[in-house]
Amino acid sequence: MVVCRKWEKKEKIAELKSEIDGHEDLTKEIKLQLIELIQNHKEVDPQIAGELGQIIGLLEIKQDTTAVLKLAKIIENLLKELFQADQEFRTFIKTTGRKKPVFTDYLDFAKEKRLFTNEDFHLLSVLKIIRNEEAHELNVKKDKSRIIAAFIAGMSLIIGLCKLLKKKSINPIK
Numbered sequence: 001m002v003v004c005r006k007w008e009k010k011e012k013i014a015e016l017k018s019e020i021d022g023h024e025d026l027t028k029e030i031k032l033q034l035i036e037l038i039q040n041h042k043e044v045d046p047q048i049a050g051e052l053g054q055i056i057g058l059l060e061i062k063q064d065t066t067a068v069l070k071l072a073k074i075i076e077n078l079l080k081e082l083f084q085a086d087q088e089f090r091t092f093i094k095t096t097g098r099k100k101p102v103f104t105d106y107l108d109f110a111k112e113k114r115l116f117t118n119e120d121f122h123l124l125s126v127l128k129i130i131r132n133e134e135a136h137e138l139n140v141k142k143d144k145s146r147i148i149a150a151f152i153a154g155m156s157l158i159i160g161l162c163k164l165l166k167k168k169s170i171n172p173i174k
Contacts, residue, residue: 027059027064027144027148030059030148030151030152030155031056031059031060033152033155034052034055034056034059034155035056037052037155037158037159038052038053043159043162043163043165043166044158044159044162045162048074048078048158048162051070051073051074052074054070055067055070055071058070064142064144064147065130065133065134065140065141065142065147066134067151068127068130068131068134068147068150068151068154069130069131069134069135071127071150071151071154071155071158072103072127072128072130072131072154073131074154074158075106075124075127075154075157075158075161076103076106078158078161078162078165079106079107079109079110079161080101080106081165082161082164082165082168083101083106083109089101089109092105092108092109092112093105103128103131104128107121107124107125107128115157115160115161115164116153116156116157116160120153120156120157123149123150123152123153124150124153124154124157126146126149126150126153127150127151127153127154130142130146130147130150
């Protein structure tokens with residue numbers, strides 16, 4: 001049985017974190033996924049594709065948190081479009097006491113409607129926190145692993161929402 005001292009564990013965790021944070025291949029993988037999303041998904045609206053292209057540019061100049069802010073903006077706009085005519089969503093908003101829904105409301109309602117899993121909801125909550133900090137604080141720095149997790153969950157949701165909206169436009173609710 002191997003016995004690790006507390007300081008050895010902390011040192012090992014710090015090494016692993018440093019390895020993840022310095023691993024450029026992870027950022028490259030996200031860029032490749034964004035490019036694939038832009039080029040290969042016919043569900044993606046040209047405006048969204050343009051925003052995704054800007055996100056790639058932000059990642060290239062190491063503006064990760066600003067890129068997360070833009071990704072969250074895309075998600076919020078897709079959710080707005082999806083729920084804009086939904087009477088159940090309007091009723092849901094009244095329970096919040098707000099006149100206009102905010103990003104959290106869209107995420108909470110989408111979770112309630114099971115548009116994503118609880119795991120994805122937590123990753124999207126990280127995305128939302130990074131977005132809020134980037135919008136209201138200066139020089140925001142986050143662990144690369146959190147940014148990557150938020151990106152993967154965000155891109156997955158964008159694909160799903162684009163498909164739902166495409167399906168909805170083909171078969172509109174009457």
